[in-house]
Every structure is written in structure tokens, then in C-alpha cells.
Amino acid sequence: MGGAVSAGEDNDELIDNLKEAQYIRTELVEQAFRAIDRADYYLEEFKDNAYKDLAWKHGNIHLSAPCIYSEVMEALDLQPGLSFLNLGSGTGYLSSMVGLILGPFGVNHGVELHSDVIEYAKQKLDFFIKTSDSFDKFEFCEPSFVTGNCLEISPDCTQYDRVYCGAGVQKEHEDYMKNLLKVGGILVMPLEEKPSHADSGKSRLVHLPPVAVRSLQDLARIAIRGTIKKIIHQETVSRNGNGLKNPPRFKRRRVRRRRMETIVFLDKEVFASRISNPSDDNNNSEDIEDEREEEEESKPSELKPDPPVNFLREKVLSLPLPDPLKYYLLYYREK
Numbered sequence: 556m557g558g559a560v561s562a563g564e565d566n567d568e569l570i571d572n573l574k575e576a577q578y579i580r581t582e583l584v585e586q587a588f589r590a591i592d593r594a595d596y597y598l599e600e601f602k603d604n605a606y607k608d609l610a611w612k613h614g615n616i617h618l619s620a621p622c623i624y625s626e627v628m629e630a631l632d633l634q635p636g637l638s639f640l641n642l643g644s645g646t647g648y649l650s651s652m653v654g655l656i657l658g659p660f661g662v663n664h665g666v667e668l669h670s671d672v673i674e675y676a677k678q679k680l681d682f683f684i685k686t687s688d689s690f691d692k693f694e695f696c697e698p699s700f701v702t703g704n705c706l707e708i709s710p711d712c713t714q715y716d717r718v719y720c721g722a723g724v725q726k727e728h729e730d731y732m733k734n735l736l737k738v739g740g741i742l743v744m745p746l747e748e749k750p751s752h753a754d755s756g757k758s759r760l761v762h763l764p765p766v767a768v769r770s771l772q773d774l775a776r777i778a779i780r781g782t783i784k785k786i787i788h789q790e791t792v793s794r795n796g797n798g799l800k801n802p803p804r805f806k807r808r809r810v811r812r813r814r815m816e817t818i819v820f821l822d823k824e825v826f827a828s829r830i831s832n833p834s835d836d837n838n839n840s841e842d843i844e845d846e847r848e849e850e851e852e853s854k855p856s857e858l859k860p861d862p863p864v865n866f867l868r869e870k871v872l873s874l875p876l877p878d879p880l881k882y883y884l885l886y887y888r889e890k
Contacts, residue, residue, distance in 0.1 A: 560573055564606065566606065578621075583633065595687075597618075608622050617672075619649075631741055638713070638716045639663050646679055649719070651680060651698060655696075658694050662715070665699070666700075666701055666705045667701075686888070690888075712735070712762070715737060717742075718732065718736055720745075722745075776883065783870050868885060871885055
């Protein structure tokens with residue numbers, strides 16, 4: 556499935572297209588999608604297809620189309636502190652985006668049938684935490700993955716605020732899925748009418764990760780990082796004077812409008828043309844010169860954007876602390 560929106564040149568253009576088509580409708584979901592580059596979850600030789608609105612599968616590794624993931628994220632109505640269970644967690648792409656919204660006091664569990672995909676997901680999660688600058692803009696609920704059949708979850712498992720199953724669920728398993736939910740929770744899954752085929756293999760109960768209380772050390776890290784972020788925000792407001800938000804980093808391409816006298820709408824494209832008149836010849840050279848000046852003025856800001864700065868990282872590294880403590884505060888991020 557997929558193909559609902561046009562391909563993007565990069566992750567941000569893909570998100571722009573999903574927003575324009577109303578697949579992404581809330582700020583929380585948009586921030587999560589922008590924070591994690593979809594291409595990072597592809598094998599290197601397939602990355603050219605990462606920003607197309609198409610599903611991707613290679614062996615046991617599978618990614619749903621971006622329009623599907625965005626619809627799921629919106630339907631789950633995620634909020635900080637909730638518990639989430641991802642049945643068929645795959646590469647961990649969706650679980651990681653959910654973790655950015657749940658925050659440090661949420662619960663983020665995944666069940667995946669294939670052990671090789673679990674290893675792949677752990678590698679991608681580690682890569683995101685240790686290399687992505689966008690990680691420091693959030694307090695993260697790190698997902699935990701277990702191997703097993705999602706239809707064989709131990710009956711004494713905890714219940715969740717939000718549950719998602721990406722695979723088709725037969726009608727006969729509907730109540731089983733609902734029993735994984737807390738009262739008032741949300742379950743998102745494709746429900747199918749066709750009967751299931753009995754599995755002749757030996758059943759093995761899947762035990763989900765325990766809902767653990769964070770250690771005092773981890774709570775201290777969360778509190779310190781939160782305090783530093785507040786200080787950075789206050790410094791930014793003080794420096795700007797008016798407290799206005801900085802211009803958005805991601806912008807659509809600037810379109811320079813020309814004066815047109817007739818505009819023709821055809822399908823989704825706009826074609827514009829000028830009706831010639833005697834004065835056009837006289838003004839033509841002036842118009843060209845004006846356009847050239849506009850292009851020159853726009854080049855510095857468009858071609859040389861300010862590189863993003865990780866202010867949290869800079870602030871932590873400037874603190875008079877031992878290096879091991881600094882790296883702990885930064886989740887042992889790479890330089």
C-alpha cells in the first residue's frame with residue numbers, strides 16, 4: 556500500500572507532502588516524523604526509495620508506507636506518559652517515533668516474530684540515540700523489543716493505553732487484541748474476515764518486558780537535561796528580546812511571483828502567461844533587471860543556510876564536569 560503522496564527529495568519534503576495531503580495533522584506527530592530520517596531504517600543499497608510513499612520489504616525486514624504510519628500515529632492519539640505496545644514492531648521505526656512523544660515516563664514495548672529483525676531494530680535504535688542531533692530535542696521513551704508470536708502473549712501481561720498491530724487480524728482474534736488494552740485505551744489494527752490457518756508448531760508464550768521503575772541515576776539524568784534545556788530556552792528568549800520563535804528550519808522552496816495578466820488552472824498545476832501589449836517591449840529589460848536583482852538578494856539565504864546547532868550538547872560539554880559524566884548526560888553520543 557502507499558503512493559498517496561508524491562515522492563520527496565529528502566525526509567522533510569516527504570513530511571511536507573504528508574502534511575499537505577492531511578495525513579499528518581498534529582504538531583506532535585510532525586515533530587516525531589521530522590526527528591527520525593526514514594532513510595536510516597533502509598539498507599544502504601535501497602535508500603534511494605526511502606522518501607517515496609511506498610512500503611519496502613527485504614527478506615524479513617519490512618517498512619509500511621509513510622502514509623500508513625502517519626495515519627496510525629494520528630489515530631493512536633499519543634500523549635506523554637502513556638504505555639504503548641507495537642505488535643509486529645519490525646525495524647523499530649514506528650516505535651522510535653512513538654517514543655519521542657511518550658517521553659521518559661512512558662512505556663514502549665514491541666513484539667516481533669523474527670529474531671533477525673529484532674537485531675536490526677536494536678542496531679537502528681542505537682544508531683539513532685548515538686548519532687542523531689534531533690535526539691537531544693526530546694526526552695525519549697526507549698523501546699524494548701521481544702521475539703515471539705503476538706497471538707501467544709502471556710495472559711498475565713500488563714495492559715496498555717495504546718496498541719498497534721500492523722498485520723491483518725482475523726475476526727476471531729478481535730477480542731484477544733482488545734484484552735491487551737486498558738479501559739479507555741485505543742487499538743489500531745487492520746481487521747480481516749478471512750479465517751486463520753492453525754499453526755502446527757509448538758506454542759511458546761511471549762513474556763513482555765516488565766514495566767520497570769527508572770533508577771535514581773536515570774531520573775537524575777532526565778532532570779539535569781531538562782534543567783539545561785530550560786536555561787537554553789531562557790537564554791534564547793533573553794537574546795531575542797521579544798521571545799518570538801526562531802524561523803522554522805524547514806521551509807518550502809521560495810517561489811518568486813511575477814506579474815501575470817492571465818492564469819490558467821489545469822488539474823493541479825498552474826500555468827500563467829502574459830498578454831502582450833505595446834508597453835511590454837519597453838518594460839521588458841527593466842523587468843529582467845529587477846528579477847535578476849531579486850535572485851541575487853535571495854541567493855545568500857537560500858544557498859547558505861545556517862548549520863543546525865546542538866545547543867544542549869554544547870552546554871553539557873562546557874560544564875566543569877568529568878568527561879564520563881558529560882558523556883553519560885549525552886547518552887554516550889558520538890562527537
